Amino acid sequence: MQHVYAVIMAGGRGERFWPLSTAGHPKQFLDLIGGKPLIQMAVDRLAGLLPPERVLIVTGADLVAATRKAVPQLPVSNIVGEPVARDTAAACALASAWVAARDPQGCVIILTADQIMEDLDVYRATLRESAAVAQAGGVMVTIGIRPAFASTGFGYIEAGGRWPYDGRIEFFKALRFVEKPDRATAEGYVDCGRFYWNAGMFVWAVSTLRTALGRFRPPLAEMFDRLLPAIRSGSFEAQLAAEYAKLEKISIDYAVMEKADNIVMAKGIFRWDDVGTWPALLNHLPADQAGNVVLGACEALESSGNVVVSKGRLTALLGVKDMVVVHAENATLICPKDRAQDIKKIVQALGAKGAYKDLL
Amino acid sequence: MQHVYAVIMAGGRGERFWPLSTAGHPKQFLDLIGGKPLIQMAVDRLAGLLPPERVLIVTGADLVAATRKAVPQLPVSNIVGEPVARDTAAACALASAWVAARDPQGCVIILTADQIMEDLDVYRATLRESAAVAQAGGVMVTIGIRPAFASTGFGYIEAGGRWPYDGRIEFFKALRFVEKPDRATAEGYVDCGRFYWNAGMFVWAVSTLRTALGRFRPPLAEMFDRLLPAIRSGSFEAQLAAEYAKLEKISIDYAVMEKADNIVMAKGIFRWDDVGTWPALLNHLPADQAGNVVLGACEALESSGNVVVSKGRLTALLGVKDMVVVHAENATLICPKDRAQDIKKIVQALGAKGAYKDLL
Numbered sequence: 001m002q003h004v005y006a007v008i009m010a011g012g013r014g015e016r017f018w019p020l021s022t023a024g025h026p027k028q029f030l031d032l033i034g035g036k037p038l039i040q041m042a043v044d045r046l047a048g049l050l051p052p053e054r055v056l057i058v059t060g061a062d063l064v065a066a067t068r069k070a071v072p073q074l075p076v077s078n079i080v081g082e083p084v085a086r087d088t089a090a091a092c093a094l095a096s097a098w099v100a101a102r103d104p105q106g107c108v109i110i111l112t113a114d115q116i117m118e119d120l121d122v123y124r125a126t127l128r129e130s131a132a133v134a135q136a137g138g139v140m141v142t143i144g145i146r147p148a149f150a151s152t153g154f155g156y157i158e159a160g161g162r163w164p165y166d167g168r169i170e171f172f173k174a175l176r177f178v179e180k181p182d183r184a185t186a187e188g189y190v191d192c193g194r195f196y197w198n199a200g201m202f203v204w205a206v207s208t209l210r211t212a213l214g215r216f217r218p219p220l221a222e223m224f225d226r227l228l229p230a231i232r233s234g235s236f237e238a239q240l241a242a243e244y245a246k247l248e249k250i251s252i253d254y255a256v257m258e259k260a261d262n263i264v265m266a267k268g269i270f271r272w273d274d275v276g277t278w279p280a281l282l283n284h285l286p287a288d289q290a291g292n293v294v295l296g297a298c299e300a301l302e303s304s305g306n307v308v309v310s311k312g313r314l315t316a317l318l319g320v321k322d323m324v325v326v327h328a329e330n331a332t333l334i335c336p337k338d339r340a341q342d343i344k345k346i347v348q349a350l351g352a353k354g355a356y357k358d359l360l
Numbered sequence: 361m362q363h364v365y366a367v368i369m370a371g372g373r374g375e376r377f378w379p380l381s382t383a384g385h386p387k388q389f390l391d392l393i394g395g396k397p398l399i400q401m402a403v404d405r406l407a408g409l410l411p412p413e414r415v416l417i418v419t420g421a422d423l424v425a426a427t428r429k430a431v432p433q434l435p436v437s438n439i440v441g442e443p444v445a446r447d448t449a450a451a452c453a454l455a456s457a458w459v460a461a462r463d464p465q466g467c468v469i470i471l472t473a474d475q476i477m478e479d480l481d482v483y484r485a486t487l488r489e490s491a492a493v494a495q496a497g498g499v500m501v502t503i504g505i506r507p508a509f510a511s512t513g514f515g516y517i518e519a520g521g522r523w524p525y526d527g528r529i530e531f532f533k534a535l536r537f538v539e540k541p542d543r544a545t546a547e548g549y550v551d552c553g554r555f556y557w558n559a560g561m562f563v564w565a566v567s568t569l570r571t572a573l574g575r576f577r578p579p580l581a582e583m584f585d586r587l588l589p590a591i592r593s594g595s596f597e598a599q600l601a602a603e604y605a606k607l608e609k610i611s612i613d614y615a616v617m618e619k620a621d622n623i624v625m626a627k628g629i630f631r632w633d634d635v636g637t638w639p640a641l642l643n644h645l646p647a648d649q650a651g652n653v654v655l656g657a658c659e660a661l662e663s664s665g666n667v668v669v670s671k672g673r674l675t676a677l678l679g680v681k682d683m684v685v686v687h688a689e690n691a692t693l694i695c696p697k698d699r700a701q702d703i704k705k706i707v708q709a710l711g712a713k714g715a716y717k718d719l720l
Binding site: 312319335339343359 | 657674687690692715
């Protein structure tokens with residue numbers, strides 16, 4: 001794994017995990033599954049693959065201190081803070097420049113902090129072989145997950161012909177990226193067998209990304225070029241502060257991946273979930289006979305299909321169906337399961353009122 | 361108001377008001393409406409009508425100390441503890457004996473602790489004139505409330521011909537007591553105009569009650585007779601302990617009122633509510649535009665018709681309709697509004713498990 005680095009993007013605020021996820025203690029610090037914060041699990045998954053010096057975390061500037069504390073095995077300079085959030089394209093450019101300044105032949109594996117995976121041996125093989133493909137072919141590799149069901153919550157990648165590589169993992173030419181589909185479309189994708197979930201994991205040589213940015217997003221390429229000498233001279237943070245806020249907010253998918261023609265897809269055959277909502281997260285825990293999933297203390301009488309996070313407090317449900325109930329120390333969230341993706345609306349409404357700042 | 365006493369029955373556990381109502385701090389100590397515990401409001405309503413020495417509270421033996429603290433204006437010996445709960449017939453016999461031992465010509469107004477009333481001037485006039493009717497006629501007076509709507513949650517009294525009495529309040533011969541009706545029957549009751557809510561308030565001379573007990577419930581009459589000398593000699597509590605547990609559990613309605621033929625109904629034209637459930641209690645507070653009633657802090661987004669008690673904690677609702685949410689310090693109850701009368705099932709289920717004793 002010469003020249004290979006991993007970048008964990010941990011810039012999200014996790015508003016859909018309010019009230020346990022707050023601005024000062026967002027989702028990636030939650031330790032509800034597996035007993036460890038998500039950010040630490042993301043770092044641990046790389047054990048044996050890369051030394052800690054080659055693992056970078058990009059997060060919000062205000063979360064750098066907390067992140068350093070959560071993953072003490074990383075060098076402190078490997079936790080980089082964005083002055084403002086500018087979505088994933090900017091974070092990818094920044095992280096790739098950070099690597100390029102250290103190693104012009106560097107190859108970057110882009111990961112995110114808020115995913116849950118199993119079959120870690122397969123996962124690590126996928127990253128290792130994706131790096132080999134990216135380094136050898138001057139291509140950008142995206143990891144597509146074999147869909148477990150017809151999800152309408154993920155984007156998809158359509159795979160084309162087999163990409164020549166002889167290893168444990170199969171690679172395909174990526175034909176196109178498609179947005180989150182409606183249910184019928186999603187079912188068609190799964191039936192036809194050529195579509196894979198876009199897991200937001202990418203692998204590229206820094207030189208390959210630089211070329212793509214120059215072609216599709218010149219402002220990001222220019223930032224990349226200016227960051228290189230700044231990183232080497234120790235004026236990295238000042239340079240970021242000077243120009244990061246001016247960047248447009250755009251995802252790497254939309255800015256580059258959907259437009260480039262040199263994309264290869266690794267077929268991800270490990271179990272993966274994005275844990276974007278409370279029900280999705282708690283899906284990873286066993287349910288009782290009535291389908292209630294509980295973290296903490298809950299008495300569920302004539303109640304079914306609920307998702308309850310109730311640590312240090314007893315939640316009693318009577319005749320309640322398909323609801324999410326989450327208690328934080330001083331706040332409680334209640335909504336139907338099928339509204340869980342809208343929890344950020346509550347956070348935004350409270351924020352707009354200027355109310356309960358210490359709870360947001 | 362010579363010879364008149366009031367008895368406030370406060371023996372209930374208020375399980376439908378869990379988790380704020382617990383065995384050690386039941387419903388009558390809740391101060392959610394009006395800023396005072398219900399038991400104190402019940403005593404306060406008698407101000408100007410009776411001196412404190414003539415107000416008796418019958419409660420559970422384990423609640424005597426807390427009750428004395430909640431109503432310090434009463435003499436401590438006026439708070440009497442039942443060794444075990446034996447429903448209202450036993451409590452009425454006990455209380456009437458307590459009065460009879462002090463005043464053989466005594467007249468007792470039976471009230472309960474967990475009601476909410478308005479128009480207190482009318483309320484007091486009703487009690488005063490009911491006592492006069494009971495004292496004059498050797499009858500038992502029951503107060504019937506002019507129904508505000510076709511409630512299926514209360515029993516009804518059918519009024520017959522006018523009872524001769526010239527005062528502010530009208531009295532009628534009570535023809536019969538009927539159980540909680542179904543909706544159609546309740547609507548018929550309200551339409552016909554002869555039916556009144558049975559508010560569980562009764563007025564009788566102690567001698568009248570003794571006669572009725574002798575006729576309909578001899579074991580209660582015998583206890584009444586044995587309690588008289590025991591109360592006078594100071595061995596009241598020992599006598600109660602010796603025989604109270606052996607009594608059958610039966611309501612005064614079923615034991616006496618439904619069977620006696622000397623019942624007169626006072627027409628109660630004050631506003632009255634039994635506050636038997638969380639929604640009924642919070643009905644007495646103003647609702648927001650979406651029909652949510654909140655005590656404490658609640659952000660209700662796209663949510664309507666909810667009843668929320670959230671003191672010292674923010675409850676955020678998203679897309680939640682017609683639910684009851686009540687937080688106590690270490691427990692939270694959630695149920696649909698139309699299941700609020702079954703909350704005791706939760707308390708019983710937890711009790712049967714021997715779990716969370718300190719929360720029940």
